[in-house]
Amino acid sequence: MAITIRLATQLRAHVQGREEVTAVGETVRAVLDDVDRQYPGFKDQVLGEKGVKRHLNVFVNEDDIRFLESLDTALRDRDVLTIMAAVAGG
Numbered sequence: 441m442a443i444t445i446r447l448a449t450q451l452r453a454h455v456q457g458r459e460e461v462t463a464v465g466e467t468v469r470a471v472l473d474d475v476d477r478q479y480p481g482f483k484d485q486v487l488g489e490k491g492v493k494r495h496l497n498v499f500v501n502e503d504d505i506r507f508l509e510s511l512d513t514a515l516r517d518r519d520v521l522t523i524m525a526a527v528a529g530g
Contacts, residue, residue, distance in 0.1 A: 441517040443471050448496065448524045451486070455479045468498065469511040471521060486523060487511075497526050 445461050455461050456479070463478065465471035476483035485493075491510060492498050498505045499522040505513045515521070 441466065441515070443515055444518075444520045445471065445475060446520060446522045446524075450525065451482075451523060454482045454485050466515060467509075467511065468500065468505055468513045468515065468521065471515060472511070495526050496523055498523050 441464055442462055443465065445463060447455060447459060447461070452458060455475070461475055461478070463471045463474035465474050472483050472486060486496060486498075487493065492505070500508065500513055500515060500519055505511070
């Protein structure tokens, strides 16, 4: 099951400058584990003690995982996982 991961600019340095990588896994957590296997240390850039770091948002296709099952959100073949910088303003 191939999942495409689109990466925020600040994460690309941890995956040899790539805008996208491919990984396998049945959940968001499993896919992040697979990316970390391919690019050691990657997961530390995305996850903190309480889950996804506050300055990042993670989407499965168009849906924010915060409103799904978070890291346990199930994935299907060809889903796209997007990890982007959180934007704040007022």
